[in-house]
Amino acid sequence: MxxxxxxxxxxxxxxxxxxxxxxxxxxxxxxxxxxxxxxxxxxxxxxxxxxxxxxxxxxxxxxxxxxxxxxxxxxxxxxxxxxxxxxxxxxxxxxxxxxxxxxxxxxxxxxxxxxxxxxxxxxxxxxxxxxxxxxxxxxxxxxxxxxxxxxxxxxxxxxxxxxxxxxxxxxxxxxxxxxxxxxxxxxxxxxxxxxxxxxxxxxxxxxxxxVWSKEGDIIENLPKKREGIRAWVNIMYGCDKFCTYCIVPYTRGKERSRRPQDVLAEVRELARQGFQEITLLGQNVNAYGKDFEDIAYTFGDLMDDIRKIDVPRIRFTTSHPRDFDDHLIEVLGKGGNLVEHIHLPVQAGNTEVLKRMSRKYSREQYLELVRKIKAAVPNAVLTTDIIVGFPGETAEQFEDTLSLYDEVGFDFAFTFIYSPREGTPAADMEDNVSMEEKKHRLYRLNELVNKHSKLSNERLLNTVVEVLVEGESRTNADVLAGRTRSNKLIHFTGDKSLVGKMVNVQVTHAQTWILKGEIVAQPIQLSI
The missing domain is CATH 3.40.50.12160 (Methylthiotransferase, N-terminal domain)
Known part of the structure; x- marks a missing residue:
């Protein structure tokens, strides 16, 4: 480079x-x-x-x-x-x-x-x-x-x-x-x-x-206008995975990583400006650094350096299971400002379907990765992406997706019905799952997602969580809304001067998609 x-x-x-x-x-x-x-x-x-x-x-x-x-x-x-x-x-x-x-x-x-x-x-x-x-x-x-x-x-x-x-x-x-x-x-x-x-x-x-078909250069020093208390920092561009259903490798180009010193300088400046949460962005963040020819510096190295910067919370998205290595897991296990929430798209729970998707890992490899993450980060909260009705997906293969969801115990999933995108290999495959069946599978999957989300929230009842206050509730101006380290939305009553600050909230109600609670002065047993 x-x-x-x-x-x-x-x-x-x-x-x-x-x-x-x-x-x-x-x-x-x-x-x-x-x-x-x-x-x-x-x-x-x-x-x-x-x-x-x-x-x-x-x-x-x-x-x-x-x-x-x-x-x-x-x-x-x-x-x-x-x-x-x-x-x-x-x-x-x-x-x-x-x-x-x-x-x-x-x-x-x-x-x-x-x-x-x-x-x-x-x-x-x-x-x-x-x-x-x-x-x-x-x-x-x-x-x-x-x-x-x-x-x-x-x-x-x-x-x-x-x-x-x-x-x-x-x-x-x-x-x-x-x-x-x-x-x-x-x-x-x-x-x-x-x-x-x-x-x-x-x-x-x-x-x-x-419109440039070939990738652009990495342009540093571009002006940015950010608002609020959270900031996004792009650490790399593009994706080289070429999953058969995905248009991103064509629209975003090949993987290009920003230089470590440029990323770290931007994060330090955001910390100086008082941002409370920073999310590192990339189509495949854990491929960061693989294109460097002059240095050996990976995403795990970047995270290890960023965790030493005085920002309360550091997140990242999106990661590909194929590139989620042991060094990164070790660094995440150090905790601190590296939050416990990890978004880890699986897309399907059957190895044959994963192969047709060109995900380049098996069901067993994904589950082993989850085991390693949970061993290093005991409070890990996992979310995922899942596609139903991919070409050739049988009823039995869809059942594998449901069983994998149960086995991992995801907190949440973004779920989608497969639809072909022109220019991708999957668009040339026979789309042989009827729309009626796709909708039925999506309904069953969403029922399971709702069940696990409710159970996950109920486990937080009566615990005290650290909350970054984002603002007023969208539905009630007298109620504040914020998010926990694990990215759960919680509502509580409090003064508007708390917006942008960290508070401790005891969870009093747990619904499927939202928590409710009350501010407490000191944490009894801080949860996530």
């Missing part, structure tokens, strides 16, 4: 391409090709394409150098561009998308924009999208339909689509063909180019498409 400094505003493209082969331009006319850009006329509007997504390119994992760049700055002519203007970002999907939104908020505010939640006030609206599930895409296209009328009322409104959906060929083609009122389309690798793309769209009055 190189540290060469080059201009972070540079367009990362090879040469001018004929993009008509990528998209179904039934009435497109090529107007010009210059400076690495191709401009087409389609449906009465000019479309400037700087770079476009390609499934073929996204599948390739070349050895080209990923560079770490430290020279980012807002272009001079854009530093006050947003004075008197407002931006709105609608975020869909995972914590990684939330963190990307924090970066874009930072960029907007350095350009002079102010935030708004009112789309009628906004001068720029961005939809930061998720591509994991089909219904996530449906929500975005539904919102675009609603925004079409607003765009007609406010022609100067700049409307953009970014994030994981933008990395898909079919999505970009659909937007260009059916939603030509969109002004900007960019992906996950070139967020730092937002000021340049915004300028092009605003002044040229044409749609600007810039």
């Amino acid at each position: 190189s540290h060469e400094n080059r201009n972070t505003s540079d367009l990362k493209s090879d040469k001018v391409k004929d993009y008509s082969k990528y998209f179904d331009f039934s009435d497109a006319k090529l107007i010009s090709q210059e400076d690495g850009k191709s401009t087409y006329r389609i449906k009465g509007r000019n479309i400037q394409i700087n770079a476009a997504p390609s499934y073929r390119d996204e599948k390739q994992r070349g050895k080209e150098d990923v560079q770490v760049l430290y020279d980012f700055a807002i272009p001079d002519d854009m530093q006050e561009f947003g004075q008197g203007k407002y931006y709105l970002i609608a975020t869909y999907g995972c914590q990684m998308n939330e963190h990307d939104t924090e970066v874009m908020r930072g960029l907007f505010e350095q350009m002079g924009y102010r935030s708004t939640e009112d789309k009628h006030v906004a001068d720029v609206i961005l939809l930061n999208t998720c591509a994991i599930r089909e219904n996530a895409e449906d929500k975005v296209f539904g919102e675009l339909g609603h925004l079409k009328a607003l765009k007609a009322e406010k022609p100067d409104l700049v409307l953009g689509v970014c994030g994981c959906m933008s990395q898909e060929e079919a999505v970009v083609n659909r937007i260009m063909q059916k939603h030509p009122f969109v002004d900007i389309i960019f992906g996950t690798h070139n967020i730092h180019r937002l000021p340049v793309l915004l300028k092009d769209a605003y002044f040229n009055k044409e749609m600007v498409v810039e």
Whole structure:
């Protein structure tokens, strides 16, 4: 990994391409090709394409150098561009998308924009999208339909689509063909180019498409606007696992780890600013450091260094069981500010199904990993992700998922019905489980999830838990809400001055998804 400094505003493209082969331009006319850009006329509007997504390119994992760049700055002519203007970002999907939104908020505010939640006030609206599930895409296209009328009322409104959906060929083609009122389309690798793309769209009055299929460099020193008492810190980008159902390796690219000194410096600065909880982010956080060629430094090493920083709580997500090594388990066993909650996606409880998913571990290996974690971290609280109705999953194989859930005793699971994602290997498999059966399996699994969640909460009755107070309850302004170290939501009565602080709460009621309690002055027997 190189540290060469080059201009972070540079367009990362090879040469001018004929993009008509990528998209179904039934009435497109090529107007010009210059400076690495191709401009087409389609449906009465000019479309400037700087770079476009390609499934073929996204599948390739070349050895080209990923560079770490430290020279980012807002272009001079854009530093006050947003004075008197407002931006709105609608975020869909995972914590990684939330963190990307924090970066874009930072960029907007350095350009002079102010935030708004009112789309009628906004001068720029961005939809930061998720591509994991089909219904996530449906929500975005539904919102675009609603925004079409607003765009007609406010022609100067700049409307953009970014994030994981933008990395898909079919999505970009659909937007260009059916939603030509969109002004900007960019992906996950070139967020730092937002000021340049915004300028092009605003002044040229044409749609600007810039989606890099090949991974971007690691751009340090990007501005971020964080709010609240919790902070997310990206430690790496991309994923090399290529699970057969997953689009992420294509939309987020190959694994690229930030340098340890940069991660540690950011965490120390957040500690100085008073953040109470930090979550380390990556598509596969425990693969951190595997791409370093000059040092031997793993995720376990990073966690061991971060636990020495004065932050009350450190979390991480998401981890892959394949890369969850003994050194990491040993470090987690040291406790302290490393919380006991571990999210460990299993996806299925049958080895044959796991093999078709290309998860690269067996049922037995997963259970052995759980045993090791619980031996090192006695109070470990495990949560997971599970897909039901994967192609070829038999009734007996689904029963293995239920039995594994019982054996592990998960506190919670995010559960999903399998749906194919275009461009993934599983999309070519025979989807031979009926929707009726998928729904039946999901219902049975969710019943089991609810049962274990209730039992887990009931075990905390009459114990005292450490709670980070997040704010008022969504349903009752007189009640405070916070989370335990194990990420359980708890409601209790207290003064609003406690928001952002740690308090001890005795659990008095345990429901399936929520705890209720009362503040106590001193812990009797602190639980999790």
